[in-house]
Every structure is written in C-alpha cells, then in structure tokens.
Amino acid sequence: MAAAKALIASAPEFQAALLGWYRAHRRRLPWREEPSLYKTVVSEFMLQQTQVKTMLPYFARWLDALPGFPSLAAASEEEVVKLWEGLGYYTRARNLHKLARALVALPEMPRTRDAWLELPGIGPYTSAAITSIAFGAPAAVVDGNVVRILARLAADGTAWRDTTSAGKDLTPLADALLNHAEPGDHNQAMMELGATVCTRHNPLCTVCPVRAFCAACRAGEPEAYPKLAAKVIEARTVVRAWCRRATDGALLLHKTDSSARRLAGQHELPSAEHLGLDPSALARKDTLLATKKRGITRFSFTEPIHALEPAGLPRPISTGLVWVAPAELDGVLMSGPHRRWVRELIARA
C-alpha cells in the first residue's frame, strides 16, 4: 500500500514527533512513577481488555496488599481472586498468580520476548509490552489502539473480521515504525495517542503530533478506519431468586465449584435452574423485586429477580446452594454486578 510505504520511509521523523509529544503530554499513571517490573506486569494484566480509568483503583489496592512478586507468589489463589473482584475476566488474576509463582521459581528474570511468551497469561501483546518497557527489548506492541492508529495512518480500508485479525495484518507496519532506541516509550506513546488523541469517536486530529504522516486525516475521514465486522450480540434471560431465611436473615446463593472453567468460585443469586424450578413458575408477576441488565462479551443478559419463600424451595436443596449470613457476604467471591444487586436489595429490605 502506497501510504504505508511513504510512512515507513519517514519512520525516523514519525518517531521523533511521537516521542516528543509523549514526553510532554503523557498522563501521570501509577506504574509510570518509580517504575518497576512488578508494576509493569500488574498493570499490563489489569489493562487486558480494560480501560485505564476502570482499573486505577484496583491497581492501588493491589500494590498495597501485594507489593511484589514474592508476596503475590506466597498468597493463596482465593486471596488473589478476591482482590480482583469487580474487575472481571478472572482468568487474568489466576494467570497473574501463576506467573508470579513461575517467576520466583526461576534462577533469573527472563529478558526476552520469546521467554516471556512461554509464561502464563502472556500473549503477543503482553510479551512485547513488558519486555520493551522493562528491558528495552525491540518488540512493537499491537493492541486495539495501535490497530486504530496504523489503519488511519495508512488509510488501510481492509474489512477485517476482528481486531485480532487486523493486528496480525498490521504487525509488520508496527515493527517498521518501532523506535529501536526507545522501544518502551515508543510503545507507550502509541497507546497513549490512541487513548487520548486518536480516539475511535471524534479524534483530535487538530492537535495530533503525527497528523502530517496520516493519510486518513488528509482524506478527512479518520473515523472510517479501521473497518471491522459488526459484532452479533445475543440476548439472554436468567430468572433469579431472592430467598432469605427468617431465623438469621441468611441469603441463599449458588456457589460454582472452584475448579469449574466458568464462574469458578463465584457466588450468584440462584437461578431457577440452580433451584430445580421452572423459570416461568419462579417468574410470577407479584414477586418481582427488580430487573437487572448486564453485558459480557457477546451476551446481553436480562435478569429478573423474584422473591421466593424458603418454604417454596424444592427438597433436598441442590448441591452448590449455600446460605450466607449478612455478616459473611463481603467475604465471599461475587461478580461486581451481583455485589451491587445484593447490596441494593439488602438495603431495601
């Protein structure tokens, strides 16, 4: 592609403009103050599919509780996942825990991208990010931000299946533009540009440090790139029960087995299926307490919550159902949405 070729030819000028902007305008983020390998690793795991703003409070709490690889490796998985509660994609927490245990068992820290790629939770993006930032390794990151920037710079109108596929196609261009003298700052600058200037909607082209290199900006249609296939969202309904024991106010919850692939160790308000009830029998109009909505990847869930008297429970109670006293609720593992629903309904009662 012609635009990409011209861009690569002016790589040194592009790098200088980008790096100059980054050093003057970068946000002050916790892992950029007194940087360390541990802070870089923890931040990169939390930032997988999660925006900076969302993970900031979790990062502070995490560093406070587990300040380094040794304390993380020594912690129990239960403690680690509990600290992650609310951030979602809990496999990241389990992988970060496994990673810490793998690293402390090694004679020395791996310094190359290929060595990091062998470790748990480390893929193409994270290996490049960690080794370029912490060790100055010459590896270009390609995340959602970089895909958007490169597609616009080159005005690449390819209709991609998804971001992963686009990233694969654009990796050679990312590598060609990498600043080998400052790979860590170059990578962070690309992502910072995508997060604060070259945004998906209403990009701030007038203040962009690399607009002179951008074919999409010249054409006046930056938002046309990248061109990605539309996602198909599937709607699902889950009827849940709000069931409290009169004697001590304990709440009935369903706990998924800790070894399960999905929802491992998570507590939820029991669904009709958990209870062995017909959803339409549980979902009586006169017992509706609230209807909640949430999304996860390609699903949109609608979850009506119905009051249920303990006397209405089938006997014996199915495995996985547990009574949790109000004082114990904070200690059990629960997703962010469930935590908020339970708090709201307890307060209302």
Add this chain to the structure above:
DNA sequence: AAATCGGGGTG
C-alpha cells in the same frame, strides 16, 4: 477461525 471470559465505559 471461532468461541469464551458472566466487565465496564462511552457516544
């Protein structure tokens, strides 16, 4: 290649 991860922000 496509599905999964039971999150959350934003226009």
Add this chain to the structure above:
DNA sequence: CACCCAGATTT
C-alpha cells in the same frame, strides 16, 4: 444499544 478497551486461552 452498539462498540470498544494496553487480550489470552480453549475449542
């Protein structure tokens, strides 16, 4: 509501 976010792993 639709789409994206400093993606990785499993099927």
